[in-house]
Amino acid sequence: MAICDWPKEERPREKLLERGAASLSDAELLAIFLRSGSRGRTAVDVGRDLLKRTGSLRGLLDLPPARLAQLPGMRSVNRRALVLGALELGKRYLATELKRGFSLDNPEPAARLLTAELRGEPREVFAVLFLDNKHRVIGFEKMFYGTVDGAAVYPREVVRRALEFNAASVIVGHNHPSGVAEPSQADRDVTDRLRRALELVDVRVLDHLVIGDGHWESFSRRGWV
The missing domain is CATH 1.10.150 (DNA polymerase; domain 1)
Known part of the structure; x- marks a missing residue:
């Protein structure tokens, strides 16, 4: 019929x-x-x-x-x-919040735009949102690319770009191609290394978001940053 x-x-x-x-x-x-x-x-x-x-x-x-x-x-x-x-x-x-000047004052809008940018990636991608002192977006970059189960992250490069943007803070995020958003110990370790490196230039890590398939996890909500 x-x-x-x-x-x-x-x-x-x-x-x-x-x-x-x-x-x-x-x-x-x-x-x-x-x-x-x-x-x-x-x-x-x-x-x-x-x-x-x-x-x-x-x-x-x-x-x-x-x-x-x-x-x-x-x-x-x-x-x-x-x-x-x-x-x-x-x-x-979903990516309209990437426009310069959009304020990211809680995890949801950052997670929405990172989901739009990263969810379909077949390999792990590590991205950084650069923010001013009012948590407004001043830049976004996919900085590191890896395999299906990991990406090498270089804190020195994140520090360099944060200084070039004159950022006051950052929100970092990456996808898990497996679809499971649960953070790994390696995710926690790289967050700690980034936080320590960025603190030296007075830039705060506000959050680390892990993007899965239809779900995301926030380090700030878990009290890890």
């Missing part, structure tokens, strides 16, 4: 407009951007098949464009453009 023959309240587009996007399943949300199905299959059916093949919505959206184009149901240029464009729109929305 085609979607247009479904009860109005069950059609993905109408459901979204009347009950909000949160009421849609992942497959229904994908169907909004797929726009149409294939022979004998609705757009929702195609969405379910894509999720099954890739394991999850994240598994689908993290695929490189060339790999995405190989999936049944995603070979249309228009479809891929809509899905990838929607993904980028969401990333840019």
Whole structure:
């Protein structure tokens, strides 16, 4: 049965407009951007098949464009453009807090923007937010790149960039490609080294955020900084 023959309240587009996007399943949300199905299959059916093949919505959206184009149901240029464009729109929305002058006075906004920047990375990436004395953003950099289970962090380089930005404080963060946000002992050790190095130039480490899959952990909330 085609979607247009479904009860109005069950059609993905109408459901979204009347009950909000949160009421849609992942497959229904994908169907909004797929726009149409294939022979004998609705757009929702195609969405379910894509999720099954890739394991999850994240598994689908993290695929490189060339790999995405190989999936049944995603070979249309228009479809891929809509899905990838929607993904980028969401990333840019979440990253608006990176604008210079935005105040980060609690972990949530910093975690949102670090999630937008780091969550899809296949390897560990260590990033730094440079802040002024009112906790406003004056710079953001992905400074160190590693493997799937670690990244070497050099405190001297963080100190150098903090001085160049004339920062009063920093918030540091990194992702765990495994998806598990629980900080490791190595994470605690590097935070201590950074804190000691930055204290020598009167720059505070306000927080260290570990980004997982749909979850994050804050060192400041645990009393570790």
